[in-house]
Amino acid sequence: MSTAPAPRREIPDATVARLPVYLRVLRTLLADGVDVVSSEELAEAAGVRSAGLRRDLSYLGSYGVRGVGYDVARLADEIARELGLTQDRFVAIVGMGNLGHALAAYSGFATRGFEVRWLVDNDPAIVGTQIAERCVVALEELTRQDPDGLIVVIATPPAQAQDVADAVVAMGVRSILNFAPCVLTVPDGVEVRKVDLATELQILAFHEQRGRDDLREVNP
Amino acid sequence: MSTAPAPRREIPDATVARLPVYLRVLRTLLADGVDVVSSEELAEAAGVRSAGLRRDLSYLGSYGVRGVGYDVARLADEIARELGLTQDRFVAIVGMGNLGHALAAYSGFATRGFEVRWLVDNDPAIVGTQIAERCVVALEELTRQDPDGLIVVIATPPAQAQDVADAVVAMGVRSILNFAPCVLTVPDGVEVRKVDLATELQILAFHEQRGRDDLREVNP
DNA sequence: CGATGTGAAACGGTTCACAGCT
DNA sequence: AGCTGTGAACCGTTTCACATCG
Numbered sequence: 301m302s303t304a305p306a307p308r309r310e311i312p313d314a315t316v317a318r319l320p321v322y323l324r325v326l327r328t329l330l331a332d333g334v335d336v337v338s339s340e341e342l343a344e345a346a347g348v349r350s351a352g353l354r355r356d357l358s359y360l361g362s363y364g365v366r367g368v369g370y371d372v373a374r375l376a377d378e379i380a381r382e383l384g385l386t387q388d389r390f391v392a393i394v395g396m397g398n399l400g401h402a403l404a405a406y407s408g409f410a411t412r413g414f415e416v417r418w419l420v421d422n423d424p425a426i427v428g429t430q431i432a433e434r435c436v437v438a439l440e441e442l443t444r445q446d447p448d449g450l451i452v453v454i455a456t457p458p459a460q461a462q463d464v465a466d467a468v469v470a471m472g473v474r475s476i477l478n479f480a481p482c483v484l485t486v487p488d489g490v491e492v493r494k495v496d497l498a499t500e501l502q503i504l505a506f507h508e509q510r511g512r513d514d515l516r517e518v519n520p
Numbered sequence: 521m522s523t524a525p526a527p528r529r530e531i532p533d534a535t536v537a538r539l540p541v542y543l544r545v546l547r548t549l550l551a552d553g554v555d556v557v558s559s560e561e562l563a564e565a566a567g568v569r570s571a572g573l574r575r576d577l578s579y580l581g582s583y584g585v586r587g588v589g590y591d592v593a594r595l596a597d598e599i600a601r602e603l604g605l606t607q608d609r610f611v612a613i614v615g616m617g618n619l620g621h622a623l624a625a626y627s628g629f630a631t632r633g634f635e636v637r638w639l640v641d642n643d644p645a646i647v648g649t650q651i652a653e654r655c656v657v658a659l660e661e662l663t664r665q666d667p668d669g670l671i672v673v674i675a676t677p678p679a680q681a682q683d684v685a686d687a688v689v690a691m692g693v694r695s696i697l698n699f700a701p702c703v704l705t706v707p708d709g710v711e712v713r714k715v716d717l718a719t720e721l722q723i724l725a726f727h728e729q730r731g732r733d734d735l736r737e738v739n740p
Numbered sequence: 741c742g743a744t745g746t747g748a749a750a751c752g753g754t755t756c757a758c759a760g761c762t
Numbered sequence: 763a764g765c766t767g768t769g770a771a772c773c774g775t776t777t778c779a780c781a782t783c784g
Contacts, residue, residue: 314753316726320719324701338765347703350765351755358767366761366766383722384729391721402622403717408701412718449732451724474731475724477717481544481628483567491727493720497623497697498632500713501611502540502603504671504695507711509604511694512669534775558743570743571777578745586744586783 311382315356319379321346322356324412326376338369385413389449392418392442394464395456396426399479403455405432414451418442422460439467447472458482465492531602535576539599541566542576544632546596558589605633609669612638612662614684615676616646619699623675625652634671638662642680659687667692678702685712 325345329337339357343350357363357370360378364370380386391414393400403409404419419436421427427438452468454461454476461480468476469490478484478494486492545565549557559577563570577583577590580598584590600606611634613620623629624639639656641647647658672688674681674696681700688696689710698704698714706712 312753317719317723319726320716320722321703323722324719325703339767340765345703347705349755351757352753354765354767355754362767364766367764368762369765382726384725385722389721389725389728398622398625398627402618405618406717407618408718409721412701412722414718414721449725449728451721451728475728477720477724481632483541483545483565485567489731491724491731493724495715495717495720496540497626497715498628498634499537499540499544500697500715501609501629501634501671502543502605502632503537504697504711504713505604505609505669506536506539506602508609508669508671508695511709511711532775559745560743569777571779572775574743574745575776582745584744587742588784589743 311359315359318346318348318356319383321348322353323376323379323383323385326372326379329372330376335372336369337372337375339364342370380413387449389414389451390417391415391451391453392420392445392468393453393455394420394439394442394468395454395460395480396421396423396431396436397455397457400453400455401431403453403479404434418445439464443467443471445471447474451475451477453477453479454484455479531579535579538566538568538576539603541568542573543596543599543603543605546592546599549592550596555592556589557592557595559584562590600633607669609634609671610637611635611671611673612640612665612688613673613675614640614659614662614688615674615680615700616641616643616651616656617675617677620673620675621651623673623699624654638665659684663687663691665691667694671695671697673697673699674704675699 322342325342339350339354343353346353360382363375363378391409393403393416396404396419404416409416416434419431419434420439420442421436422439426436429436450473452473452475454464456464458480461478461482462484465476465484465486469486474490476484476486476490476492478492481496481498484492542562545562559570559574563573566573580602583595583598611629613623613636616624616639624636629636636654639651639654640659640662641656642659646656649656670693672693672695674684676684678700681698681702682704685696685704685706689706694710696704696706696710696712698712701716701718704712
């Protein structure tokens with residue numbers, strides 16, 4: 301028996317993807333001692349249009365003051381709350397190759413509210429060693445942990461990525477960031493985001509080529 | 521005097537962003553000895569809908585055979601050509617911290633048609649050393665190179681990213697992949713794509729939280 | 741017959757322009 | 763007077779459904 305649909309504000313995916321950028325800019329402003337900002341200024345700093353910014357923020361509620369602007373601290377808090385960042389979140393990085401190794405040492409996670417709590421690899425020669433002051437464990441070990449709110453970063457070769465995904469989904473993980481250049485298949489309710497470095501370069505290569513062709517048209 | 525507009529097919533950005541995925545899948549199929557594939561099968565392997573896949577491919581031209589499917593080798597070639605991958609492309613990685621170091625050693629670039637040709641850092645202690653069998657040079661040195669078709673990967677701390685961008689834009693670079701968590705301002709005609717790891721985690725955190733809330737509604 | 745290629749409808753997101761509030 | 767919040771128009775993309783053709 302399904303009741304009325306949840307009255308929760310449905311925030312568009314495109315907006316969600318921009319909230320982290322706004323948050324980062326707001327925190328920079330805060331550090332600079334700015335305490336009120338207009339949609340125009342914030343949009344400029346975030347690289348978006350002011351109308352779009354106001355639309356995005358309107359999904360969170362009315363936190364601006366007409367004729368004045370937005371309270372920087374207040375808005376930062378609201379966005380952080382909406383993103384679920386009021387509680388610290390934990391990250392497990394699976395695959396201690398070049399990339400996993402660098403991610404383990406990357407300071408950008410900790411400074412933005414994420415604690416890298418587990419480093420995982422299945423190579424017996426690596427399990428038990430220390431990387432970035434953290435002990436590397438086997439996947440088996442990770443799957444015994446509490447999956448609640450845990451984000452798993454997959455940095456294995458593509459051939460093993462699906463197996464890792466299956467294993468962590470089975471333990472209850474519902475958020476995966478995939479660096480392996482392959483498509484992951486997961487059940488509904490599990491969110492996968494992918495970062496494919498070669499794909500990004502290929503997209504740039506396309507525009508690079510198109511740009512050159514355009515120049516030829518004008519100036520053959 | 522401008523003549524008739526170029527008859528070039530205008531490929532939507534959304535399609536361009538998927539072409540690299542199709543290409544990767546097609547090359548896997550090729551390696552497995554598959555030589556014909558239907559839109560249904562290819563879409564499944566690429567994680568998209570078959571109708572969308574057919575629409576995407578239609579922008580490249582009619583390379584399918586009705587009642588049969590697509591020739592794998594032919595289609596892979598067409599996509600590679602469209603992406604400008606028939607010529608090898610060069611990459612410069614600027615910033616030899618953790619991330620830059622890992623990217624320099626990452627084999628995923630070379631295997632997908634990109635040669636990492638320059639490693640750049642401005643720390644005198646690092647310039648001149650070898651990383652992944654390549655000598656690290658100063659930014660100054662990079663700016664004397666031919667920018668044509670060069671893609672610059674920025675992996676510096678955010679405070680230096682804009683300066684690096686300005687310098688490489690000035691030398692004529694028109695494609696930048698930015699790993700620094702900040703907004704880059706560049707002139708028209710320069711393409712910037714960004715990869716922000718913490719942002720990806722924050723987007724996942726949002727869905728993670730929403731998922732938990734949804735569970736509570738059903739099962740409080 | 742079977743799978744492609746594509747009009748047409750549906751959708752989600754962006755932009756415009758201004759009403760509404762401080 | 764000034765800036766936010768938003769209805770409405772607009773635009774790009776996705777999906778449907780089927781005519782088309784090998």
